[in-house]
Amino acid sequence: MPGPVRPAIADVARVAGVSRTTVSHALNEIGKVEPRERVADAAAELGHRPSLRARSRTIGLVSSMPIAVAGGPSRLGFFMEVAAAASEAALVHGYALVVVPPVAADPPLDSLDIDGAIVVEPDQDDPATRRLRARGVPVVTLGKQQSSDIPHVDLRAPLAGRLLLDHLREQGARRIALIVGGGRRNSYVDITAVYREFADRHRMEPVVVTADESGGEAAGYAACAELLNGHPDIDAICATVDAFAVGVLRALTEHGLRVPADVLVATRYDGLRARTSTPALTAVDLHLGQAAASAVELLLAGLKRETGPQVIANPDPVLVARRSTMRSPGEQQRDAGDDREQWTTAQPSSGSAARPKRTS
Amino acid sequence: MPGPVRPAIADVARVAGVSRTTVSHALNEIGKVEPRERVADAAAELGHRPSLRARSRTIGLVSSMPIAVAGGPSRLGFFMEVAAAASEAALVHGYALVVVPPVAADPPLDSLDIDGAIVVEPDQDDPATRRLRARGVPVVTLGKQQSSDIPHVDLRAPLAGRLLLDHLREQGARRIALIVGGGRRNSYVDITAVYREFADRHRMEPVVVTADESGGEAAGYAACAELLNGHPDIDAICATVDAFAVGVLRALTEHGLRVPADVLVATRYDGLRARTSTPALTAVDLHLGQAAASAVELLLAGLKRETGPQVIANPDPVLVARRSTMRSPGEQQRDAGDDREQWTTAQPSSGSAARPKRTS
Structure with missing residues (x-):
């Protein structure tokens, strides 16, 4: 691997009107500030970089999910x-990370100059994975790619699903509906199973x-409306995607x-949406930071x-119970006298509804 | 600029045992899935990328702020x-974005193979800016770099400061303290002025x-304790950094x-911290997304x-008033009979304390 190469110090020294030693000092953050600035200005004035350029080692982080679900408010979502x-983990190992968010209709996957790539939550037969591997770019995935043996970090989707479903049942739900995205992403397949x-x-x-990922919150809204139409007696909704869950909250309110009190709602990813929605959403801490670092290590080892x-295998996900599934002891369901009664007799187990708690 | 270069199709075809046409189809997402997978596997098996590699055009996004303030919960902060x-704006223009977060003690700025860089909220005489420019890498900054004429996006710090201070006064504050980070970042300098x-x-x-940026929330806590010690009569704190503001909330509670009710708190950046703290923090929408896109355009034009x-110039920032500065009409200050009284006679102007509202 090529190491860092110094810029053309002599050229910079000439333009800055200083000695080579001063340039060297300036580049190493030694000496007075004023010459340092002059050196920087001189280098900038040269108008282009010295011809001997170091190439840093670079890995790409790629998402094939639509921005509507991967992005989140202010774009600060899962991805x-x-x-x-x-990017932190990569830097620690001397690699730069190129971020390829799921926005461009045609991300420049064929010209990205990267040594390897991490594909985030790939679909089965994921186009991004295929295009990268077709170029010979080593790929690892965050979350298994269905029907492939590509190296990956296991995000433990089945356990996350069990945590959510067991919790909903523990909170009294007896008719739980599931909303998943279209396609065959591993988390959908595993949680559905x-x-x-x-x-x-x-x-x-x-x-x-099934909701359309590219529809984001609106798709969650539509899926919930469809649910309530066909199954007016559901008492809990598990939405695998946080954007869907936010749409679900809106649809329920409008209905x-x-x-x-009437319907419990939970989602998988404990992101900004889950924390800031009203009510705040019960979700699962997937230890994404650790998963990302593991993916970097897996890729670099390869x-x-x-x-x-x-x-x-990423560590066990942890349930983060919030208001959306925690009924206050005094709260009653809307129509406890109707046909819901038969499956609302179970008492909510929690006495601390307002305080988020963690259960493993 | 070099355009995308196709991989060595013949090699891939040979290893996959398919025709060149099939490889070509597979790369273009045409045809059946099964051969596509075989082509991808073959390319991956080749073990390294074809020698003819396209180099994508790349820009870097660099922060010199410590992670303690730039990062935020789950690292989802300002940066x-x-x-x-x-990264979205760059991709739209055919550039990849390398993310250099403020974590590494010594980020590989001397070996990053980038065509240009955006430095986020640089300090005066910022080391990252200087190192990049010394290599001849064109730099623009997000937020002006003090005492420099480096092209930049103006984040309108003075207006953000005025919005916060006028709002605090409007809400009844008469002894407002300011907490800024050390160093000479433009936002600190402008808001202090x-x-x-x-x-x-x-x-x-x-x-x-002044609080130490690298101390993050703890530094805000310490700064607030210092404030309360020397100035027990303050009735509002404007913390320029959201991490500081969270520390301030904790210090106030402990005191x-x-x-x-007793002290109003506001901060500058309307991020995850501001939205999820208790109480939620009044902050300013800086239109960061637009600022980032403008920085990319400024850099690429250069x-x-x-x-x-x-x-x-970024658009006017907009105040986002939240609970931390909105007293309910019925709420009284702790000790309205003591020496605070003289400057707590002004009535809070809002009657809708719980609902965030936007004021321009």
Whole structure:
């Protein structure tokens, strides 16, 4: 790997009217400030970089998810949380991280000069993964890519799903619906499987609605309206995507249903949306920072041709219970006298509804 | 500028055992899925990228702020909000964005292979700016770099400061203290100047405390404790950094002071911290997304040697009033009978304390 190469010190010294030693000092943050500024100005004046350029080692972080779900308010969603941690981890190992957010209709995957890439929550047969690998760019994924043996960090989607469903049941829900995105992202596939198993075990009719990822909150809203139309008796909704969950909250409110008094709502990713929605959403801490760092390490081990595990299991996700699933002891369901009654007799287990708590 | 270069199609075709046409189709997302996967596997098996590599055009986003203040919870702070918007804007123009967060003790600024860089909220004589320019890398800054004529996006710090101070006064504050970070970042310098002018105009004793950026929330806590010790009669604190403001909230609570009943608190950046703290913090919408996009455009115009403005003024910041400065009509100050009384007679102007509102 090429190391850092110094700029053309002689040229800079000439333009700045200082000695080479002064330039060297300035570049190393030694000596007085004034000559340092002059050196910087001189280098800038040269108008282009010295011809001998170092090439830093670079990895890419790529998302194939639409911005509507990956982005979040102020764009600070799942993907950027991963980007923050991954860029730190990469720098620690001497790599720069290029961020390829899911915005461009045609991201420049074919010309990115990267040594390897992390693809975030890929779909089955993910186009980004395929395009990168077709160029010979080593790829690891954050979350397994379905039906592939690409090295990946296991985000433990089944456990996250079980935590959410068990919690909803513990809070009294008996007719839980699931909203997932279209496509075959691993988290959707795994949580749907867990949900069907859960429904079977508790003799609950499975109700799964698919929402269009690119629709974001509006798609969650539409999916919830569809749910309420076909299944007016649901008492909890597990939305695998936080953007969907926010749309669900709006749809429930517009239908005159209160959260959590009438319907409980939970989502998977504990991001800005979950924390700032009204009510705040119960979600799962996926330890994304650690997952991102592991993905970087997995990728770099591959680049160095080190033998090692091809899968890193992220630590157990942790439920973060919030207001959207925590009924106050005094709160009653809207129509406890109607046909809901039969499955609302279970008492909510919590006495501290307003305070978020963590349960493992 | 080099355009995208196709990988060595013949090699991939040979290893995949398919025709060149099939490879070409696979790379263009045409045709059946199965051969596509085989092509991707073959390219990955080749073990390294074809020798003819395209180099994408790349710009860097660099922060010299310590992670303690730039990062925020889950690292989703000011810097990553800029990164999200800047990476999108860069991609739209065919550039990849390398993220250099403020974590590494020695970020690889001397070996980053970038065509230009955006330095976020530089200090005066910023080391990152200097190192990049010394290498001849064109730099623009987000927020003016003090005492320099480097092209920049003007984040309108004086107006943000005026919005906060006028709002605090409007809400009844008469002894407002200011907490700024050390160093000479433009926002600190500008807001301190605005504060001193404000204090002078309203015949208020100026109380400015400097907190250590690298201390983050703890530094804000310490600064607030220092404030309360020397100036127990302050009735509002304007903390220029959101991490400081969170520390301030904690210090006030520990001193038995209620926010907003006893002391109002406001901060500059309307990020995750401001929105999720208790109480939620009044802050300023700086239009960071637009600022980031403007910085990208300014940089790319420079790279293309287009003549144009060297400064882009961001739109007027907008106050986002939240609970930390909005007293309910019925709420009383702790000790309205003591010496505070003289400057707490002004009535809070708002009757809708719980609902955030926007005022321009």
